[in-house]
Amino acid sequence: xxxxxxxxxxxxxxxxxxxxxxxxxxxxxxxxxxxxxxxxxxxxxxxxxxxxxxxxxxxxxxxxxxxxxxxxxxxxxxxxxxxxxxxxxxxxxxxxxxxxxxxxxxxxxxxxxxxxxxxxxxxxxxxxxxxxxxxxxxxxxxxxxxxxxxxxxxxxxxxxxxxxxxxxxxxxxxxxxxxxxxxxxxxxxxxxxxxxxxxxxxxxxxxxxxxxxxxxxxxxxxxxxxxxxxxxxxxxxxxxxxxxxxxxxxxxxxxxxxxxxxxxxxxxxxxxxxxxxxxxxxxxxxxxxxxxxxxxxxxxxxxxxxxxxxxxxxxxxxxxxxxxxxxxxxxxxxxxxxxxxxxxxxxxxxxxxxxxxxxxxxxxxxxxxxxxxxxxxxxxxxxxxxxxxxxxxxxxxxxxxxxxxxxxxxxxxxxxxxxxxxxxxxxxxxxxxxxxxxxxxxxxxxxxxxxxxxxxxxxxxxxxxxxx
Numbered sequence: 001x002x003x004x005x006x007x008x009x010x011x012x013x014x015x016x017x018x019x020x021x022x023x024x025x026x027x028x029x030x031x032x033x034x035x036x037x038x039x040x041x042x043x044x045x046x047x048x049x050x051x052x053x054x055x056x057x058x059x060x061x062x063x064x065x066x067x068x069x070x071x072x073x074x075x076x077x078x079x080x081x082x083x084x085x086x087x088x089x090x091x092x093x094x095x096x097x098x099x100x101x102x103x104x105x106x107x108x109x110x111x112x113x114x115x116x117x118x119x120x121x122x123x124x125x126x127x128x129x130x131x132x133x134x135x136x137x138x139x140x141x142x143x144x145x146x147x148x149x150x151x152x153x154x155x156x157x158x159x160x161x162x163x164x165x166x167x168x169x170x171x172x173x174x175x176x177x178x179x180x181x182x183x184x185x186x187x188x189x190x191x192x193x194x195x196x197x198x199x200x201x202x203x204x205x206x207x208x209x210x211x212x213x214x215x216x217x218x219x220x221x222x223x224x225x226x227x228x229x230x231x232x233x234x235x236x237x238x239x240x241x242x243x244x245x246x247x248x249x250x251x252x253x254x255x256x257x258x259x260x261x262x263x264x265x266x267x268x269x270x271x272x273x274x275x276x277x278x279x280x281x282x283x284x285x286x287x288x289x290x291x292x293x294x295x296x297x298x299x300x301x302x303x304x305x306x307x308x309x310x311x312x313x314x315x316x317x318x319x320x321x322x323x324x325x326x327x328x329x330x331x332x333x334x335x336x337x338x339x340x341x342x343x344x345x346x347x348x349x350x351x352x353x354x355x356x357x358x359x360x361x362x363x364x365x366x367x368x369x370x371x372x373x374x375x376x377x378x379x380x381x382x383x384x385x386x387x388x389x390x391x392x393x394x395x396x397x398x399x400x401x402x403x404x405x406x407x408x409x410x411x412x413x414x415x416x417x418x419x420x421x422x423x424x425x426x427x428x429x430x431x432x433x434x435x436x437x438x439x440x441x442x443x444x445x446x447x448x449x450x451x452x453x454x455x456x457x458x459x460x461x462x463x464x465x466x467x468x
Contacts, residue, residue, distance in 0.1 A: 002109070003108055003109045020036060020039045020040060020043060021039060022035040022036055022038070022039045023035070023115050025114055025115040026038065026111065026114065026115060029088055029114050030084050030085060030088055030090070031084070033081060034081045034084045034085055036071075037071065037073070037078075037081040037082075037085070038085055038090060038091070038106075038111075040067070040070065040071060041062065041091065041104055041106060042106055044060060044062055044104075045060055045104070045106050048060035055096075055103070057105070058105050058106075059092075059094060059096070059103040059104065059105045060103065060104060060105075061096070061097070061101040061102060061103045061104075062102060062104060063101060063102065064078060064102065076322060076324055079324040080321075080322070080324065083268070083324070087268075088110075088114075089107060089110045090106070090107055090110055090111050091104055091105060091106055091107060092104070092105040092107065093105075219249055220249050220252045220253050220256065221252075222252045225259070225279060226252055226255045226256065226259075228279065229255055229279065229282055229283070229286075230251065230252075230255075230314065232283055232286060233286055233314050233317075236286060236287075236290050238286075238289075238290070238293075238310075238312075238313075238314070238317075239311065239312070239313045239314075240313065240314055241313060241314060241315065247313065247315045248315075250315045251314045251315040251318060254315065254318035254319045255282070255318065257319075258277040258282060258318065258332065259276070259277060259278075259279075260276075261274045261275060261276040261277075262274075263275070263277070263318070263319055263330065263332075263333075264329075264330065264333060266321070266329075267326050267329070268326055269326060272333070275333070277332065277336075281336060282332065284336065285331075285332050285333075285335045285336050286317075286335075288335040288336070288337070288338050288339055289309070289317065289331055289335040291338070291339055292306075292309060292335065292339040293306055293309035293310045293312075294306070294310065297386075298339045298340065299339050299340045300339075312331065316331075317331045317332060318330065318331075318332050319332070351385075352385045352388075353385075353388060353389065354385075354387075354388025354389070354392075354417060356415075356418055357387060357388035357391070357417060357418055357421045358384050358385050358387065358388060360418065360421050360422065360425065361384040361387050361421065361425065361444070361447065362376070362384055364425045364428075364429075365380075365384070365444060368429065368432065368439075369439070369442075379445075380443070380444045380445075383443070383444040383445040383447070383448060384444050384447075386448050387421060387424070387444075387447055387448055388417065388421070390448040390453060391417055391420050391421055391424065392417065394420070394453060394457075395416060395417065395420065398458075398467065401467050401468040402416075402461075402466065402467055403465065403466055403467065403468065404416060404419060404420070404466050407419065407423075407464070407466055423457075423460070423461065423464070423466065424447060424452075424457055425447075426460070427452075427456060427457050427460040428446075428447060428452075430460070431456065
């Protein structure tokens with residue numbers, strides 16, 4: 001069958017009057033929610049084709065607001081279902097027009113291939129209108145011409161393969177009534193009819209009995225390795241879960257998937273589908289996430305964003321399936337690498353608490369690189385501002401070993417912080433003189449690097465007899 005033949009067949013079997021019907025095979029492929037969403041889109045495709053407002057290449061538009069009005073699905077739920085349908089190659093999307101609108105195209109040939117076993121003989125089937133006709137095993141076809149809300153037909157396996165049905169009325173000599181589910185009723189829990197009594201065994205007029213099937217769910221086991229990761233998260237002071245809660249079970253499942261390499265299998269980028277996490281990499285990601293959430297020296301710089309990160313629980317840190325953007329589905333994957341220092345931000349300038357110290361660094365930098373540097377970037381400016389803060393920490397750490405009184409008298413500088421900033425710049429100038437190749441790659445952030453403050457600068461002060 002070609003595209004047009006599949007379109008005519010599928011529209012006739014999945015669209016009837018004021019009801020939305022879907023196919024069991026489609027549900028098996030994409031789930032009930034995505035199948036119902038697809039049925040709504042097919043109904044819209046039929047409508048726009050009928051009024052002649054479909055594009056030449058088969059696209060039609062449907063806004064987020066209108067779809068939310070008729071399905072009660074918000075934008076994020078719609079994006080999730082659209083991704084599922086696109087992943088199965090059931091639809092195509094595009095943004096067109098001014099203002100831009102979502103346009104959809106239904107790929108009927110792909111859908112038809114997935115339901116071929118069900119629909120291959122439907123073109124020659126007829127709808128039974130009486131109990132006798134349905135009892136002889138005829139396969140039912142729901143046509144677009146049928147406008148009756150209730151169909152008199154027997155609940156056979158063939159009917160169940162065609163649509164979602166609810167038995168209605170009594171079970172006796174009279175034939176049962178079958179009613180299709182409207183889309184807004186699809187989320188309601190269905191009671192299952194007790195079929196332990198034969199169909200004709202109940203007396204006429206007796207009410208059917210309903211029973212509920214309870215499935216005992218087996219809880220995932222938190223192994224020693226998984227419990228070790230959970231304890232590491234809690235030790236950081238981050239919000240966890242109660243051990244007997246569903247959220248705790250979900251966190252255990254996500255950790256198991258991360259260690260097995262299946263956590264990111266829903267990512268659109270196939271490169272990450274088999275990404276394996278080790279225990280050390282998960283702990284490192286937790287450390288980096290803690291820095292981003294609580295340490296002001298690291299991005300993000302926004303206080304509101306940091307407060308939001310501080311409220312994220314372990315389950316959502318590992319994986320958040322409701323996020324439409326792959327980048328934020330897993331904070332575990334996002335923070336495997338260390339967050340950037342705030343000093344390297346290209347957009348925001350930091351608060352300068354030591355203006356004179358920053359001025360000294362700025363003047364030294366232009367003096368050393370005057371022929372090369374004409375303008376200081378925002379990240380370089382932040383690094384210069386951080387020099388004063390780092391030297392404050394240096395003084396607090398080595399206050400019992402520093403011997404700067406004689407040097408401060410010689411240089412005429414009575415401010416310990418500004419004096420120490422001058423000595424740091426002397427140390428940097430000496431380093432550049434001894435190695436000319438460093439001038440081509442030097443950055444102001446080197447002045448506050450761990451190698452400089454913990455090694456080179458300490459050795460320099462000792463050589464100048466300013467540090468014991």
